[in-house]
Amino acid sequence: MRMILAAAIALAPQIALAVGSDDSQPPKPTATTTECETGTVWDEKTKTCIKAEDSSLNDDQRFGAVRELAYAGRYDEAMTVLATMREGETSRVMTYKGFLLRQTGHVEEGITAYERAIALDAGNILARSYYGQLLVQMDELALAEDQLTQIRAHGGAGTWAETALAAAIKTGVTYTF
Numbered sequence: 001m002r003m004i005l006a007a008a009i010a011l012a013p014q015i016a017l018a019v020g021s022d023d024s025q026p027p028k029p030t031a032t033t034t035e036c037e038t039g040t041v042w043d044e045k046t047k048t049c050i051k052a053e054d055s056s057l058n059d060d061q062r063f064g065a066v067r068e069l070a071y072a073g074r075y076d077e078a079m080t081v082l083a084t085m086r087e088g089e090t091s092r093v094m095t096y097k098g099f100l101l102r103q104t105g106h107v108e109e110g111i112t113a114y115e116r117a118i119a120l121d122a123g124n125i126l127a128r129s130y131y132g133q134l135l136v137q138m139d140e141l142a143l144a145e146d147q148l149t150q151i152r153a154h155g156g157a158g159t160w161a162e163t164a165l166a167a168a169i170k171t172g173v174t175y176t177f
Contacts, residue, residue, distance in 0.1 A: 027068040038077050041065040053084040066096055075103045091121035099130050110134065123154040129161035133174040136165075144169050 031042035036049035042065075043050045043057065052062060062085050069078035079100045085093055098113030114131035117124050132147030148165050156162045168174045 027071050032065045032068050033072045052081040059085045059087045075100050091117045091124045095127040102134055125151045125156035125161040129165045132165040133168045136168045
């Protein structure tokens with residue numbers, strides 16, 4: 001049954017809303033999305049586009065590029081940049097991997113990534129929110145409510161993660177970045 005629901009979600013249109021990450025504002029476009037070629041990101045120090053795996057970039061810069069590319073709907077490029085992160089299989093990386101897999105129609109793999117993110121850090125309220133939103137899309141509202149309860153239990157009351165998931169449960173509208 002989960003496979004059928006996952007397939008249906010992969011084919012369903014998504015509704016974009018201007019929120020994301022643990023920040024309530026969409027990322028500001030930089031040259032990463034306006035000038036750089038695929039596989040490169042804007043480096044503020046050199047004022048040039050450089051390869052995402054370049055050692056002069058740190059993972060926070062890469063993560064910012066991933067978020068910006070995801071917001072621009074360039075999920076495959078975001079996944080390429082995410083793969084260059086040096087921190088390994090952290091909860092943060094697995095959260096965005098789950099999100100990007102979900103957006104590219106790989107729902108089952110996305111579920112696995114979200115569950116791994118939560119296993120690595122039970123207090124990762126962003127992973128719980130995105131996972132809960134996927135559960136809403138799958139019409140698994142009781143399971144989505146469980147994620148909302150966990151967000152609140154881990155100190156997430158009043159955060160974007162809580163607000164976004166609560167709204168998704170109420171309206172059925174989820175976030176695509």
